[in-house]
Amino acid sequence: MKLNRRKFLKAAGAASVFSLSCGIGDEEKQAGKRQRSGRPNILYILTDQWRAQALSCAGDKNIQTTNIDLLAKEGLFFARSYSNSPVCTPHRSMLMSGRYPSRTQVWQNNTLLSPDETCIAETFSDAGYNTGYIGKWHLDGPARPGNVRYRQGWQYWAGFNRGHNFNKGVYFTDSDKPISVPEGVFEPVHQTGLAIGFIKEKTASQKPWFLMVSFGGPHMPYTAPKKYMDMFNPEKFILRPNVKQMNAQQRKALHGYYAHCKCLDDNIGRIVAALKECGADENTLICFTSDHGDMHSSQGQSYKSKPWEESIGVPFIAKWPKGIPAGQTTDALFSTIDIYPTLCGLAGIPVPDGKDGLDCSGIVKGNDGKSAEAVFLMIGEPDSKNAWRGIRTERHTYACYPNQRAGYVLYDNRHDPYQLNNLLGKSEHKVLAAKMHKMLTDWMVRAGEPLAAKMDFTADKPAASEDNESAE
Numbered sequence: 001m002k003l004n005r006r007k008f009l010k011a012a013g014a015a016s017v018f019s020l021s022c023g024i025g026d027e028e029k030q031a032g033k034r035q036r037s038g039r040p041n042i043l044y045i046l047t048d049q050w051r052a053q054a055l056s057c058a059g060d061k062n063i064q065t066t067n068i069d070l071l072a073k074e075g076l077f078f079a080r081s082y083s084n085s086p087v088c089t090p091h092r093s094m095l096m097s098g099r100y101p102s103r104t105q106v107w108q109n110n111t112l113l114s115p116d117e118t119c120i121a122e123t124f125s126d127a128g129y130n131t132g133y134i135g136k137w138h139l140d141g142p143a144r145p146g147n148v149r150y151r152q153g154w155q156y157w158a159g160f161n162r163g164h165n166f167n168k169g170v171y172f173t174d175s176d177k178p179i180s181v182p183e184g185v186f187e188p189v190h191q192t193g194l195a196i197g198f199i200k201e202k203t204a205s206q207k208p209w210f211l212m213v214s215f216g217g218p219h220m221p222y223t224a225p226k227k228y229m230d231m232f233n234p235e236k237f238i239l240r241p242n243v244k245q246m247n248a249q250q251r252k253a254l255h256g257y258y259a260h261c262k263c264l265d266d267n268i269g270r271i272v273a274a275l276k277e278c279g280a281d282e283n284t285l286i287c288f289t290s291d292h293g294d295m296h297s298s299q300g301q302s303y304k305s306k307p308w309e310e311s312i313g314v315p316f317i318a319k320w321p322k323g324i325p326a327g328q329t330t331d332a333l334f335s336t337i338d339i340y341p342t343l344c345g346l347a348g349i350p351v352p353d354g355k356d357g358l359d360c361s362g363i364v365k366g367n368d369g370k371s372a373e374a375v376f377l378m379i380g381e382p383d384s385k386n387a388w389r390g391i392r393t394e395r396h397t398y399a400c401y402p403n404q405r406a407g408y409v410l411y412d413n414r415h416d417p418y419q420l421n422n423l424l425g426k427s428e429h430k431v432l433a434a435k436m437h438k439m440l441t442d443w444m445v446r447a448g449e450p451l452a453a454k455m456d457f458t459a460d461k462p463a464a465s466e467d468n469e470s471a472e
């Protein structure tokens, strides 16, 4: 597997220094030292709608994500990390269960992930981990914000089902009584405090811990504290070359988006500082990622659920001083479905049977290891007219609408990284289109995807029109 050991040359900037008072005693520091010799703690930072491109360490000139860049500088940066189904609930169901929607039937937002699924926190609980979940869940049906009926193995809980109410946040712990985020406190700031409390308490235990912090941003409504809005001048944003136009409202949304990103970056800095104060940073695996991206006017599109890079591309950074060499970038394809088995691999826990992804822990640790030859992409229930299925290889992106017996997109990303030239319908690329169609069909068959039976068409031209919007 291709692994670039090149130095992470992007200037990550100086680490933010926080005078956070964690109140760590000698006893807790000793526990932190004890923890260093065993299985790693896992701090999984999941954001909502943070596209892969919106990081200074990924080349975005509009923002300085100082703390996240530092994670990349001290860990492994995935240059090709994707969401298999770039919308909330299907992504989260794959993350938790390690199985495709064709197995779980979680094709759409607001669907319940069955309590019968074996989920990642159950596997880690069974292996002796303290587990904890903070923030948005979105796997328990339509309730909003909603207490969650099935926590799927997460022991400590400070979460809610869905919604984005950043200035009047509400969550649940161990009862049906909602707890309000204190007046005037921006939700991620409060969630960060809860995360630090968990880390401090559980690091003092002999057991390793696994905490997932699920922030609701950078997601509309794009309201962020004034301090963060004031850091940006939206008139000076450098737009991606595949944005033909951006109206005032769209530019305002991008302004709020970056303000959310910057606020989250600061709060991630607070969490990392607390880990250090607790003596847990050496043997904690920190993962930073998102459920999907956001088009923000690229290709004339909004939001997600599309096959383009801005929608399917998500950041993935893994830092673990004791287990992952610092300052690396990998070009290996990595996607949602691989996360569960890979985290098991890194923690030395056997992967339960029936999981669809690959254990890519060899690649993460800087050794040779397996990674997928392609990322399987999907949006929509099999009986939906606009359901599309696709595949992202190291070089190409291909997607089609099986129920319309029509193609959608075909790009050569090596020569066309902004995906400005759809190759479908061009006679010189018919052979490539057929090859990609066959490859996608094979993936669908392996995933038990019912639409595989409808792939007997030649997708050599795009559909007459396409439209599938999703606002959550």
Ligand SMILES: [Ca+2]
Binding pocket: 048, 049, 087, 088, 291, 292, 472
């Ligand atoms: Ca989402």
